[in-house]
Amino acid sequence: MKTGLVGALVAGVLALLAALQHAAAQGEPLRIGFLTVRTGALAAGGKQMEEGIQLFLKERNYMLAGRKVELIIADTGGTPPQAKAKTQELVEKDRVHVIIGPLATFEALAIDDYIKQAQVPLITPTSAAQKDLAQQKLNDYVIHAVGTAAQPMHVLGDFAAKKLGVKRVVTVADDFTYGHEGTAGFQHAFEDGGGKVVQKLWPPLNVADYGSYVGQIKADSDGLYAGFAGINGLRFLKQYSEYQAGKRSIFGNPTCVDEGVLRNMGDEALGVYSASWYSAALDTPENKRFVDAVLGEYKVVPGFYTVGTYVAGVYLETALAAVKGRFEDKAAFLKALHEARVEKSPMGPIRIDEYGKAILTIYVRKVERRDGRLVNAIVAAYPNVTQFFNYDPKQFLAAPVYSRDYPPAKNLEP
C-alpha cells in the first residue's frame, strides 16, 4: 500500500518534470506582472486598468509576437509599501519579464529604486507626474506609455489663450501633486499665450463641499480651470452650476470629464473644454473597434485608465515584435522598448522620447450631447506633443519642477 503510494508520487513528479522540460523546449512564456489596485479608494481606476489589459490579451489570445503570455496580477492596495512588496513578489517569486502598472504616481516612486536594481522593465499605463522617475532620476527601466500630468494642460492653456482669446482665468484644482502639476502646465502655456491667471484655489482632496470655493471665484474672470481627479470633477461641476456663478469657459484636466465619470454627469458638463491623449469619441477605425470591444465586454465607454493600460499592452507588443519575440535578450528588449513606435492605437501614434516619456497626440475636447449621451467631442488635435510642449527641453529641465508655486503666478489679484 505504502510503496504503491510512493511509486505513484515518484511517477507523478517525473511526469511533471518531463512536462516542464517540454515546455522549456518550446520557450517559456512571457510573464507579465500587472500592478493594479483592487482594494481601497483607488479601486475603481484599478478595475478599469484590469479591464484594459484583460481585453488586450484576450483579443490576442494570450499570444504576443509568437510567444505565449502569462499575466500575473498583484494588488497593491494603493499603498507604497504594499506596492513595493508586490513588485518584489512579481520579480523574485514569479520571475516576471516585464511589469505593467502601477496606478498612482506615489506607487511608481516607491518602486523606482527597486526596478532599477532588479532590472525588470516597467511600463506605466496611467498619467505620470512631471516630478518623477524619468525626469530627475533617469531610470532606463521605466517607460511611460502615456503622458505627464502637465503635457495635455500645456496644449489646453495655449488653446484657451490663442484660439478662444480667454483673458482672465481662475484655477481650482485638487491640492495634491497631480492637481498642482496640471495647473502649473496650464498656467505656464496660458500666460505665455497672453492670458492671466488671476486667482488660484486649492480645495483639499476630500473636501465635503465646494460651495465656499465656488463663492470665492472672481466675478470678472472669463475662464475657469478645473483640475480634478476621481469623482471630484463631477462634484465640483455640479455645485458650480447650482451656484450659477456666472458665465465663463471651463477648462478641465483629462480626469475632470473623463468618460469614467462623464456618464454620471448632466447638463452642467455641457461645453466644458478639456485636453487629453484620448477621447472615446475619437473618429478612427482603431478607436471605434476598441470602444465597441469594451462596450461589448464591460458595458461601459472606455476612459483614461482602460485605454492607458490597453495601449501599454500595444506598446509592449510593438517592442516585442521588434525583437521577434526574443525577450530573453534583455538588452535588446530594453532597447526595443525605448525605440518602439506605435503607429496605430486607439489613442493614435505613440513613441517615447529620450527621457522615457511619451510623445503623442493631444486632443482638445468639448463636452457635447450626442444621441442623448455626453461625449468628449474633439475640437482640435495637436500631433507629436512632448512633455516639454514648445519649450526648450534643456531650459525646461533646468527650471524647478512644476509645483503649487512654480511657475510663480505674477498676475494674482487680491
Place this chain on the structure above:
Amino acid sequence: MIRPRTGAALAVAALLALPWIGGDYYVNLASQVLIAAVLALSLNLLVGYAGLISLGHAAWLGLAAYFCAGFSLKLGLGHLSAAVLALVCTTLAAALTGLVALRASGLGFLMITLAVGQVLWGLAFRWAAVTNGDNGLSGVTRPAPFGIDLNGATAFYYFALAVAGVAAAAMALIVNSAFGALLRGTRDQPRRMSALGHDVWLVRYLAFVAAGFFGAVAGLLFVYYNKYIHPQSLSLTSSAEILLMVIAGGPGTLAGPVVGAAVVVLLKSWISSYVERWNMLLGFVFLAIVLFMPDGLVPGLRRAWRRLSGESA
C-alpha cells in the same frame, strides 16, 4: 514536550538558516516580518504592559523614517549621524507627546494619540516643501556597516535580524526588570501603586518614551528596507494595523506581537496573491482569534498545548 530553551534555540537556528532555505522573495518577506515585529513589540510596551491603548503608534515609525530620509537627503548627513539624529528627534517628539497624552488614560489617551498621529500624518501630506507631500521621499540608501553592502536581500535580512534581536532583547530586559514589574502594577492596580508611593505617571511616561524609541528603531529599518517613505505609513490605517498585530498575537507577552506581526504581514503580502478578497480573510482571521482566543494567539495556543499534553500524560 519540548522545553522552552530547546524551542528558542530551534527558532534562532531556523531564523539564521532561512536565507539558505528560501529564495530572495521569502527572505525579503522575513525582513518585513522582522520590521513589523519590532514595531508591534514597541507598541506592546504600552498596550500589553502599561494597559494604554494607542492609536497613533505609526507616527513614530513614520517620524523616524522622515527624519532619517530628510537628514540624509536634504542635509546630506551620513548614515550613522542621520540614524542617530532620527532616533534622538523621534524619541524627543515622543517625550513631548507623552506630556500631553498621559494627562489621560483609557479612552482619553486613545483619542489624544489618535489626534497626534493624525496631525503628524497631515503634516507629512501638507508640508510638501520638506516631506515632498504625496510623492513621498525617495532616494534613501541603505547603510553599509563595516563595509558590508546591505542591498542584497540576505545581507539586509541579517542586518534586520541583528537589529530586531537586540531591540527585542532590550524590551525583554525592560519588561522583566523591576521597572517592568512596576509597569504591570500601574496597569493592574494604579491606585494601589500610587498608595504604595510609586509615581504612576512617571512609570507610564517612561514606558511611552521607550515605546517611541523602539518605534523609531523600526522606522529606521523600514526606511532602509523600502528606501522610500510616504505619508500613508503614518496613517490611521497603519496605526490600527500595528494594534491588530499586538491584539491578535497576545498583548502582554513577548512572543505575541512577533506572531501577530508575522500573521498580518504574511496575510497581507503572501496570502493576498492567492486570495483576491484578502481583506475579508484578514477580517475573518481576526474574528476567529477574538472569538476563540480572546487573549491572543500565543496565550491561546499555549493553553491549548498545555491541555493537549496534560491529557496525553
